[in-house]
Amino acid sequence: MLCIGGVVIHKENARCPSRTHRLPWYAATLILALCRTSSADDIARWTFETSIPAAAGPFAAEAGTYATSSFASGLHANAATYSSPSGNGSLHSFSSDNWSVGDYYQINTSSLGYTQLNLYLDQVSSNSGPQNFHVEYSTDGTTFHDLTPFNSNATYNALANSNPAWNATTPRTGDNKTIALLQIHALDNQPILDFRFVDTTTLSAANGTVGSSGTSRVDNILLTGVPISSTVAGDYNQNGVVDEADYVVWRDHLGQSFGSNGYLLPNDGGTSIGVVDQADYNYWRSRFGATSGAGSLASFAVPEPSTLLLLAGSLLAISNRRPEKRK
Ligand SMILES: [Ca+2]
Ligand SMILES: [Ca+2]
Ligand SMILES: [Ca+2]
DSSP, X not given: XXXXXXXXXXXXXXXXXXXXXOOOHHHHHHHHHHHOOOOOXXXXXXXXXXXXXXXXXXXXXXXXXXXXXXXXXXXXXXXXXXXOOXXXXXXXXXXXXXXXXXXXXXXXXXXXXXXXXXXXXXXEEOTTXXXXXXXXXXXXXXXXXXXXXXXXXXXXXXXXXXXXXXXXSOOOGGGEEEEEETTOGGGTTOSOEEEEEEEOOXXXXXXXXXXXXXXXXXXXXXXXXXXXXXXXXXXTTOSSSXXXXXXXXXXXXXXXXXXXXXXXXXXXXXXXXXXXXHHHHXXXXXXXXXXXXXXXXXXXXXXXXXXXXXXXXXXHHHHHOOOOOOO
């Protein structure tokens, strides 16, 4: 059987045994495109079980595609003590004390060859350690930007490490942070991709004021991604061909921008950078039918706008159609 989003279509219907169930070829193509699923790879994962912190770092990632070229470190404005106490269900974490606003943990890695990224970490603080953090990203290793405008989960609280405290055997699930970067294609395929987990206030985990002996510790930092399957310019859904499915992606994100919600079209050829607009539609039209490279392919027949509206309508009708009773 096939699926559209969460809707299942039985294969016998997709094979069009009757006029009633026959799918337009472009709808079938789109269904197949929407049904593509890919599993994510670990790009870099830090457990701090082998790279055991006793200083600010850098510490190489223990696992992942770019493990040996990815590093974690810490930075404090004032002298701090770094250590490796119990992790979240493991022997070691990356911990430090004496937190000031602006201090951070950092990972230096890369998303080269990857799209649909996700970032994970576990973090906890002592009662007098810092509570409020946000995630910043950089694609040049120098200039960092707050991720929060693109994903509200990038601003988070580190809970107090008690009842129960982190220990070597049993993880606390409430300390898992997930920052989805799936739609932020500006972070795809970057030779340099760095993240900072930055202390943003003087509020402590116990809702007092951060003290010099207060600590915050991180564990299980992980960046995942799906290998990029298509770099064909104009292929917005990354299925290897510039087709009708890309129109639907464009339409669904029309008006969005990197500044507002972090969305960028994959493979947009640098067209109207930072925003999804009419120019991206024109670019898609100029590229229709392409399976490689960049440039105009005017010889391919582009569906007319009325056909594209029918396409969207057909998919809606398919998803709402109940199976016919057999006669
Ligand atoms: Ca650990
Ligand atoms: Ca496509
Ligand atoms: Ca654009």
